[in-house]
Amino acid sequence: MSVKAFELVPAVERDLLMGDKARINVECIECCGKHLYVGTNDCFIHHFLLEEVPSQKGGIKYSAQKLQQKYLGLKKPVAELRAASALERLIVLCDGVLFLVDMATLETVPSATGSGGAKIKGVTSFCMNGNPVNTDPFCVEIAVISSRRRTVQVYTVYEDRVQLVKEVTTAEQPSVVSLDGYFLCLALASQYMILNYTTGASQDLFPYNSEERRPIVKRIGREEFLLAAPGGLGMFANAEGVSQRAPVNWSESVIGAAVCFPYVVALDQDFISIHSMLDQQLKQSLAFRDGHILQDFEGKVVLASTKAVYVLVPLPLEQQIQDLLSGDRVEEALVLTEGAQPNIPRDRFQILHRRILQQAGFIQFGQLQFQEAQEYFRKGELDVRELISLYPLLLPPTSSFTRCHPPLHPFADLNHLAQGDLEKVLRCKRFLISYLGSVRGTEASRASREEVDTALLKLYAEQDHESLLDLLASDNTCLLADSSPWLEKHSKFFALGLLYRCNGQDSAALQLWIRVADGELQDSTRPDLYEYIVDFLTFCPNLDLVWRYSDWALKRDPKVGVQIFTKRSSGKDQSGQPMPDDVITYLEKHSPARLLYLEHLVLERRIKKEKFHSLLAVLYLEQVLSLLEGAPPPAPGQLSLARERLQALLRESNLYRVQLLLGKMEGCDQLLLERATLHGKLEDHGKALDILVHQLQDYSSAEAYCLWASSSSSQGAACRQQLLHLLLDMYLGGGAEERRGDLEMAAVDLLNRHGERFDAVRVLSVLPEGWSLQLLKPFLGRAVRTSVHASRTSRLALGLSRAENLQLLHDRLKERKKPILVSEKRGCHLCHNTFSCPDVVCLPGAVPVHTHCIAHRLSDSALNTHADSAPSKHVDSAPNKNSTQNSNHT
Amino acid sequence: MPEISKMKKPDVKVVILGDMNVGKTSLLHRYTERKFRDTISTVGGAFYLKQWGPYNISIWDTAGREQFHGLGSMYCRGAAAVILTYDVTSWQSLAELEERFLSLTDTANHDCIYAIVGNKADLTDPRAQLPADPQSPAEGGEPGTGPRVPSACPTPPASPLSPGSPPQQVGREEAAALYGRVLRYKGLDEGSSLPADRMCFETSARTGYNVDLLFETLFDLVLPSILRKRTENQRSPTVDLEDYCEPPGRRRGCC
Numbered sequence A: 001m002s003v004k005a006f007e008l009v010p011a012v013e014r015d016l017l018m019g020d021k022a023r024i025n026v027e028c029i030e031c032c033g034k035h036l037y038v039g040t041n042d043c044f045i046h047h048f049l050l051e052e053v054p055s056q057k058g059g060i061k062y063s064a065q066k067l068q069q070k071y072l073g074l075k076k077p078v079a080e081l082r083a084a085s086a087l088e089r090l091i092v093l094c095d096g097v098l099f100l101v102d103m104a105t106l107e108t109v110p111s112a113t114g115s116g117g118a119k120i121k122g123v124t125s126f127c128m129n130g131n132p133v134n135t136d137p138f139c140v141e142i143a144v145i146s147s148r149r150r151t152v153q154v155y156t157v158y159e160d161r162v163q164l165v166k167e168v169t170t171a172e173q174p175s176v177v178s179l180d181g182y183f184l185c186l187a188l189a190s191q192y193m194i195l196n197y198t199t200g201a202s203q204d205l206f207p208y209n210s211e212e213r214r215p216i217v218k219r220i221g222r223e224e225f226l227l228a229a230p231g232g233l234g235m236f237a238n239a240e241g242v243s244q245r246a247p248v249n250w251s252e253s254v255i256g257a258a259v260c261f262p263y264v265v266a267l268d269q270d271f272i273s274i275h276s277m278l279d280q281q282l283k284q285s286l287a288f289r290d291g292h293i294l295q296d297f298e299g300k301v302v303l304a305s306t307k308a309v310y311v312l313v314p315l316p317l318e319q320q321i322q323d324l325l326s327g328d329r330v331e332e333a334l335v336l337t338e339g340a341q342p343n344i345p346r347d348r349f350q351i352l353h354r355r356i357l358q359q360a361g362f363i364q365f366g367q368l369q370f371q372e373a374q375e376y377f378r379k380g381e382l383d384v385r386e387l388i389s390l391y392p393l394l395l396p397p398t399s400s401f402t403r404c405h406p407p408l409h410p411f412a413d414l415n416h417l418a419q420g421d422l423e424k425v426l427r428c429k430r431f432l433i434s435y436l437g438s439v440r441g442t443e444a445s446r447a448s449r450e451e452v453d454t455a456l457l458k459l460y461a462e463q464d465h466e467s468l469l470d471l472l473a474s475d476n477t478c479l480l481a482d483s484s485p486w487l488e489k490h491s492k493f494f495a496l497g498l499l500y501r502c503n504g505q506d507s508a509a510l511q512l513w514i515r516v517a518d519g520e521l522q523d524s525t526r527p528d529l530y531e532y533i534v535d536f537l538t539f540c541p542n543l544d545l546v547w548r549y550s551d552w553a554l555k556r557d558p559k560v561g562v563q564i565f566t567k568r569s570s571g572k573d574q575s576g577q578p579m580p581d582d583v584i585t586y587l588e589k590h591s592p593a594r595l596l597y598l599e600h601l602v603l604e605r606r607i608k609k610e611k612f613h614s615l616l617a618v619l620y621l622e623q624v625l626s627l628l629e630g631a632p633p634p635a636p637g638q639l640s641l642a643r644e645r646l647q648a649l650l651r652e653s654n655l656y657r658v659q660l661l662l663g664k665m666e667g668c669d670q671l672l673l674e675r676a677t678l679h680g681k682l683e684d685h686g687k688a689l690d691i692l693v694h695q696l697q698d699y700s701s702a703e704a705y706c707l708w709a710s711s712s713s714s715q716g717a718a719c720r721q722q723l724l725h726l727l728l729d730m731y732l733g734g735g736a737e738e739r740r741g742d743l744e745m746a747a748v749d750l751l752n753r754h755g756e757r758f759d760a761v762r763v764l765s766v767l768p769e770g771w772s773l774q775l776l777k778p779f780l781g782r783a784v785r786t787s788v789h790a791s792r793t794s795r796l797a798l799g800l801s802r803a804e805n806l807q808l809l810h811d812r813l814k815e816r817k818k819p820i821l822v823s824e825k826r827g828c829h830l831c832h833n834t835f836s837c838p839d840v841v842c843l844p845g846a847v848p849v850h851t852h853c854i855a856h857r858l859s860d861s862a863l864n865t866h867a868d869s870a871p872s873k874h875v876d877s878a879p880n881k882n883s884t885q886n887s888n889h890t
Numbered sequence B: 001m002p003e004i005s006k007m008k009k010p011d012v013k014v015v016i017l018g019d020m021n022v023g024k025t026s027l028l029h030r031y032t033e034r035k036f037r038d039t040i041s042t043v044g045g046a047f048y049l050k051q052w053g054p055y056n057i058s059i060w061d062t063a064g065r066e067q068f069h070g071l072g073s074m075y076c077r078g079a080a081a082v083i084l085t086y087d088v089t090s091w092q093s094l095a096e097l098e099e100r101f102l103s104l105t106d107t108a109n110h111d112c113i114y115a116i117v118g119n120k121a122d123l124t125d126p127r128a129q130l131p132a133d134p135q136s137p138a139e140g141g142e143p144g145t146g147p148r149v150p151s152a153c154p155t156p157p158a159s160p161l162s163p164g165s166p167p168q169q170v171g172r173e174e175a176a177a178l179y180g181r182v183l184r185y186k187g188l189d190e191g192s193s194l195p196a197d198r199m200c201f202e203t204s205a206r207t208g209y210n211v212d213l214l215f216e217t218l219f220d221l222v223l224p225s226i227l228r229k230r231t232e233n234q235r236s237p238t239v240d241l242e243d244y245c246e247p248p249g250r251r252r253g254c255c
C-alpha cells in the first residue's frame, strides 16, 4: 500500500468557525471557486474566501478569510447547501424547507410575485443535476425527496422562483437521490434503482438495506454513479444499470465518497481510504478524526469534521508515480501512468510514459530481473547509451552522450550497483551483451550505432566471447581509437587486426598479425595465423601490400607463401592481378618459390609462353646438374625424381628453347636421355636414336622413343613406322663387333613386339638371310594377322557404308513420297524419248528414266569410277490413272 | 466537475458465476496470466479486458460469497455469455448454481449463451493432471479423445485418485442435465440451442486443462453478438439489403 496520492490540508480551522463553543458542529459545506460556505447546526451560514498559498515544503496551504456569517433564523441545523453560481444563489435546506439565499449577501431571496415562490416545503433531501437537460444557463435543475411518502420531485430553480417539472412516486421510501440528465439514481429502503423521470422506466440495481447502513449515491460522471454496496463495497453503475468498473472494497461504515481520478476517496468515521479505480487496490489511508462530510467540488475534494474543514489535495501525478517507483512498485506505477493517459495531453503522456517505462526497466535491472528490464527498455525506447553508461569505460570518450536528467536510476555505475559482487557484475555484463545484440541494427539504436558496436566489442573482448570475430567480420561501426587499447589490453591482436581492416588499414593489420605470427605478441585466437595471412595476401586486391608482405611469407615458408601468387584468382578478370613476369622477377630471391610458381604457370595453368617453359626447363636442369655435382651427395631417389621432372617437361612441352637447353647440357654425359629427347624435339631422330642405341644402349628407351616421338606427329602411324624402321636399321646396321649379337636380339625383340607396326615387306627385304623362321614367328604371325585384319576390316566398313547409304536413300524417298508421274507425254531424262510402258527406273529426285537408259549409263560409269553409286531402283508400277489421281490429291 | 475519463468500452461481456471457492478467480487468472497461484476469496468482483481480434471482451469475475449475492444480477446485465462454474468435487456447488445463481442471469441478454463448467478436474480426471500448456500440446492427451466428447463411461466414482478425495463428485451427465434445465428455465428449445456436449466443460485452473478451450469457445460463440451490437449502435433507418443476415437456425432450403 501507501502511495502518497493526497495530502490533507487544513482549510478552515475550528477557531474561525465556532471558537470554543462546544455544541456547535459543521452540518454541511459548499465550495464554489474560492468561496467556501459552511452551514452549522445553530442555523448559521459562514462564508469564507479560501486562497491557495504555496507552502515551504513545496505543497500548498490554504488561508481562509471569513467574509461574513449569517443566521438564518430557524434555530434548526442547516441541513444542506448547494451553490448555483450562475444565479448567484445558494440553495439551502433547513428545517425541511428549501429556499434561496444570495451568494454574496447571504440574504434570503424573497419570492417573485405571482409565481409559485422560491420555497419548497417538506423536503428531506435534494441534489442538483450534474448533467442538466435544460439549455437555459440561468436556471438549475434539482431533484427533491419529499417528506410526503415515496415521492421524488424534479424542479427547475430560477433566480427568484422554483418550478416543478415532474413528480414521480417510488415503490419504497427513497433516502438519497442523485440526478444526471433524466436519470434519477435513488437509494430506496431495500435497494438502489435508476429511474428515468420522463419515461418512467426504471432499473433495479441491487439490494441494499438503507435502514441498516447509510446508503451513498454519488454521481461521478456522465450517467455514472458510485454506490455503497453490501459488504463494504463501492459499486459503480451507469444509467443502464450496468457496472463498467470493478468495485472497490472500502468499508462497511463509509459516510461519504467521491472520485478524484484515478482514485475513489471514501470517508469513514476515523479515516479516509483511497482506492485506485484502476486496480481496485487500497493506495492510501489517512487518519481523520470525527469525519463528517466528504464532498467534491469541481474536482476539489473537501472534507469536514464536526469542527473544521480540510481540503484533500492530490499530489501531482508524476510525484505519485515517482513515489511508487522509489518503492520499486513498478507495476502500480505503470498502471497509474497508463490509467491517467486520457487526462494528459498526448505528447506529454508519451514522454512521461516512456520515462516511467525506462525507470521501471532500471528498477528491474537493479534487481537483476533482466528479462523484465529488457521488455521495459524496449517499450520505453530507452536510449541504449543510458544503459551502456552504467558500465565503466564502455562508452567511448568521444561520445556526446550525457545521462538524462533527472536520472533514471540511482546507480552511479555497475560497481555501485553490484556492491563488489563480481558474480552480479558478470551477470549484468552478460545481459548487456544480449541486450546490445538485440538492439544492434534496429532503427531505435541507429543514432548510437558507434556506441553500441564499440561497447559490444569491448564486452566480447573482455569476456572472451566467440562473437567478437563475428562482430568484426560483419559490417560494424566500432570506434578504432577507443577499441584498440582495449583489444591490446585483452591480447586480442588478431581481432585488432580485423578492426584495422574494417577501418581500411590493411597494412596496419598485416604488421600486427605478422608480429603475432612471429611470436612477438601473444594471441592464440588463430593458431594458423600464418596461413591466414597468406590467405589474406592471396585475396588482397592491393598489390602494394602483396609486394610488401609476401617477402615475409615466402621467407617463412616458400611452399605455403607461394600460394599468395598461385592461388590468386586465375579467372578471366586478370585486372588487378600481378603480372606473371613481375611475380617471377619478384621471386628471384626465393628460388624454391619461383620454381613452384613456374610449375603453377606451366603445368597447372598451362600458359603457353616460351619464356616460362624455357625458364622452368632451365631451372629443372640446373637442379639436376647441381644434384649431379652435389658436394653433399643427394638423398637417394632425389636425383631420379628431379630428372623425371625434367624429362617429363622436356617431353611434354613444345615451347622451350631446345637449343638453349642443349647448350646447357653440353659436356654432361650423364644426361643422354634428356639429350635424346631434345634431339627428338628437333626431329633429329637419327641422332636421338643413336644416343639411345649406341651410347646408352638402352633399347627399351629407344623403343619408347619411337612411340613418343611419333605420337605428337600428325601422321602418327606412318611416322611411327618410319621411326621403327629407322631403329631396326640401326640395330641391323651393326656397330662394334662384340655388340652385334645384342643388337640383333634387340632387333628380333623389336620386330616381335611391334610386328603389326612394320611394313612387313620392307622388313623381309632387310633381314639377314640366316635368321630362322622360328625366331621371327611372332613377328610374322602378327604381320599376317594385321594384314588380314586390315583387309577384312575395310571390307566390313565398305559393307556397312553401303548399307547406311541405302538406308539413307530409302529414308529420303520416304520423305518425298510423291507419286512419280509417268505418261505417254513425258520424256525420259536420259534419252528424251517418251515412255511406252509403266516400268521405269527412278533417279534420285523422282526423275523417271527408261530402264535400259540407266542400265546403259551405269555400265558406262562403272568403267570410269570404282565408286558404286547406283541409284536405287524404284519401279513405280502403279497404273497411270492411279498416279494421276494421287497427284490430284496433293 | 470534470468528467471521469471513460474506459475503453468493451464490446461484449462474459460473466463467471458460481459458488465461493469453486475456482472462478483461478480460472480467469489461469487464462489471463497463464499461471495458477494462491487466491483470496473475491470481494465484490473484478474484471479483465481481453483483446480478441479487433474486439474488447470484458470478463467479469464475481464473488461467490453469499454476502455479495445481490450484486450478481447487475454484473449479468447485458452479458453475452455466462459461465456457470461448479467444483467437480462438490455436489453442493452444482446444486447452488441452480438454486442461487441461475436467477441472477435474468438480466443477461436474451441470446446469452451458457456454459456449465466443472473446475478442479485435476482432482478427478487423470487427463486433466497433465500441464496443458499450449506450447507443448503433445502432452495434452490423445487428440482423438477431445475434451468435448462426452466420455462413454463417466469418471468412475469408485476409483478416486486420492483416497481422501470427497465422495460426492459430479459426473458429466449431471452437468449436462443441469444445462438442459438451464435452457428450460430460459424458455429455450433444446433442439435449436447449442448442445450440452459443446457447452459443458471440465477444466482445471491448476493445470490449465481445457481453460483456453473454454474461453476461446465462448469468445467465438459471442462474436455474432458483438457484430449485432455494433450494427445496432450505428443503426440507420435505411434497410441494408446487402447486410441482411439470415436468422440463425433457419436455413433456406431448396423449394
Ligand SMILES: Nc1nc2c(ncn2[C@@H]2O[C@H](COP(=O)(O)OP(=O)(O)OP(=O)(O)O)[C@@H](O)[C@H]2O)c(=O)[nH]1
Pocket: B018, B019, B020, B021, B022, B023, B024, B025, B026, B027, B037, B038, B039, B040, B041, B042, B043, B062, B063, B064, B065, B119, B120, B121, B122, B123, B203, B204, B205, B206, B207
Ligand atoms: N485442485 C484445484 N484447486 C483449485 C482449482 N482452481 C481453484 N482451486 C483452489 O480452490 C480455491 C478457491 O479458488 P478461487 O479461484 O479463489 O475460487 P473463487 O471461485 O474465485 O472463490 P470466490 O472468489 O470466493 O467466489 C483456491 O484454494 C484454489 O487454489 C483447480 O483447478 N484445481
Ligand SMILES: [Mg+2]
Pocket: B024, B025, B026, B039, B040, B041, B042, B061, B062, B063, B064
Ligand atoms: Mg474469486
